[in-house]
Amino acid sequence: MTQPGDHNEHYIVSRQLQRRESDNDGRAGRSGLRHHISPIRPEEIVTVHSMPRDIKPQISHWASAAPSTRRAATAPPPEQRHIGDHRRQQHVQYITAGTEDKPPTARQPRIADAREDDIVVLVMGMTGSGKSSFINLVSDRDVRVGHSLTSCTTDPEVYPMHLQSQRHAYLIDTPGFDDTSRGDADVLRGIAAFLHSMHQRGVRLAGLLYLHRITDLRMTGSARKNLELLRSIVGPSAYRHVTFVTTMWQLLTSPAEQELAEQRCSQLESEPRFWKDFIGKGSKHVKHDGSKESARKIIEWDSLSSRGFYTRLQQEMARGMQLDETLAGSFLKSDFEHLHTKWEKELSQIEQEIESARAEDDKSVELVLLDERDTLRSRLHDIVSSMRSLRTSASALTRAKNPEFMETIARQERQEAANDPTLADLLAQDRQSKKVLDDLMLEKSRLTDTLQQCEELEALERLRNRLRREDQQHQQRLLDKGSPLGLIHRLFSRYYNSD
Template sequence: MGVTGSGKSSFISLCSGKVVKIGHHLGACTSTVDVYAYEISPRQTVYLIDTPGFDDTNRSDTAILREIASWLGDSYRNNILLNGIIYLHRITDIRMQGSAKKNLIMFKQLCGQDALKKVILVTTMWDKVPTNEAEAREKELIDTPEFWGWMVSKGSSCHRHHNTESSARNIVSKLAAHKTPIATDLQRQLVDEHKSLDQTSAGRELQSEMLKEKEKWARERKEIEEQMKAAIKQRDREAEEMMREERDRYTKMIKKVESDTGALRSTMNNLLAERDKRVERMEQQMREQQAAHEAELKKISERQKRVEKEKAELEKQQRRREKEEEKRRQREREKLDEQRRRREDQEEKEEQQRRSQALTQAPKTSTYSGSTKFAPYSVTITSGKYFCVSQKHFCSNDDNPAQKEGSSWIRAVSLGDHCRTGGRHWIAGYSDGRWCMDP
């Protein structure tokens, strides 16, 4: 136990090795009673109970007392007793502040004198203050009866926590060694004596504090109302409005105290019934959150399936487009190949035509396509006569060779001249593949 920020959650985390939510700002972190198991040895398990302080920023002292009372009362009724209580206090505090005093007073009333022998008063944050100053503050706490002096005189012990695992576990081991468990005044009064919470020592102390606050706020509200009347007489609308807002604020605070006072009038059965309802609401909220979480996961899964399906469809379309594009390119290639083949065929045909024309005689075009090969040209000169023969022309200063019916000569060669007879010999090839010579 201890004020908010005294290091309760950090202490439990160091000792147990469990993850405990730790606050690093002005707001209170622990708002409910939480239990953490710590295996001190293979045969012994310690349960550390983390409680909220009475200066919680989000809940009233009445709500905090009801929370602690319902847990302690229920555990006591089920024969689950405490081996000890650790009360933590910041050594960094220059003096005992109002919230620290209130926590300490409530702690004394909650425990009762008999349980103080099982209480360890622990100072924390020694690394944040010079040693001489910290020791002076520790001495003041122990020597002052209103602070820790009275509890020390009744059997409580004091220890320093150096924010280490060994330091925390050493303190817990001292309490775990006690063989006789304890029952607090609050537990006995609620369960054994069947008192309502407002009739317990802690409840009466809290009511006393709330009554003082109520009386203080009532006086201040009365003063504000008188100032507001004066502002109305002076027709000071701005001052009147300010006083009215301040009066309403005090009225709300007084009503809150009255509501909290009424909430203390609860028996143990009422506290447990309300706690069960609260637990049921929390479980319902958890179920709703779980259902919402599962629904969200289902949406995400469905969305992911849609995305994967769309992705697969896009990939399918892409493959289809690629196939179509490949077919189109193939058709283009085939078309180009066909055009190339036609062009080559045309060129080959034209080449054949040129060759065929080259084989044809110039004066009389012949369609001769025989397989006989002839020399490209020949020239013969004898006795003043000449023959010039080529694939296209035959020239001579005479009319030989003679024409043959049904064919055209395409090759000719002279073999000489018979001077005595005045004749000459020649050989000629004709388009019909025949050869002829001068007799």
């Protein structure tokens, strides 16, 4: 049970006052009300209720100052749940807080301490689909909302929210997959590490919201990629836990625009390449009108109607798969391989063009081409390191991304092992086998790199043999023409062909 002041949970506070409230308390308007609360006096009894969902009091720090603060077992009766009430009922104070008013210093409930009955909702979707704004409407903590098309988060971020049911709830803001190879691998690593940590703690996801801008006129490559990754992360057996949330409806002003948007919804729901298979297996689609009320309805309905689930990615990692062996990892890997092949072809084409520009002594073209070559080389380098970064075990990933989880788990294990020596032995054996497994994976990764280098070496060897053959043909043609250049070239070839 959390205590007032523990974190920035919102409260309703009833004060059994020993004196009449000053008029100031009653006169305060909706905003800035908290500035008008009179200081709590030692003789007052303050009861802290959980916040009903339609009010955001923001006075945990204030309540915790009361010497006789106690937590009410029940929420206040519905008739007290209106901001105007404090004018009629002097003993109840409600404080509203806009998002800008959220207390910045109070300690948050930590996801690292999440328990099995906590509610965790993953929020996914392309960058710019409105994830952070959506979470900001319901969370107790301020969310960074991006105003550009590049993502401002690289790892999932955790935002607590308060539900009527008293259970701890967390909304997880995830970055979108955005077509930069390095970014995409990192995003998947972050999501995988988070999901694995949850699995290790036995915390199931209560739901997954996938946000989509209804204003998008077509599904871009990036939108399709995000959807494919959603498919492979969740897995068909958990599709029923996915809710598609279309956003930005309020940007559609004319009836014609709204009509077109409705048509796009039907298309999304009915086409196999979009949401059809999800909807067929129980996914829902809801419209978010941008309001707090709408966001709350979506969350509460979503999280409370679900008994919880593990995603396919969690199950795969728990079976000991490396990230690049999971469906989501192998999807990204094959995407990277496809790009790698494409860019390698482009690179060899550019290298040929550079040779031609040099032969024609065209300096300006050569400079442009050199620039393009450098860009391609660095992209190729990035993609190779992205592929390498997916070759990781779930535990190594969690250690790298979520050290605080590892600490929490280790602490818990120490506590439990202190009471049970057989458990201590088991845990030690488990740690040892995990370490051996991690070492094996590292070795596998190293060998895969070596194998890849061998393949690259063989490809180079094949290229060199082809060029040698072509070179000999050129010399022969020069000799056939009786040109002395043939002899000179033959001397050069001896030099190039010596290993």
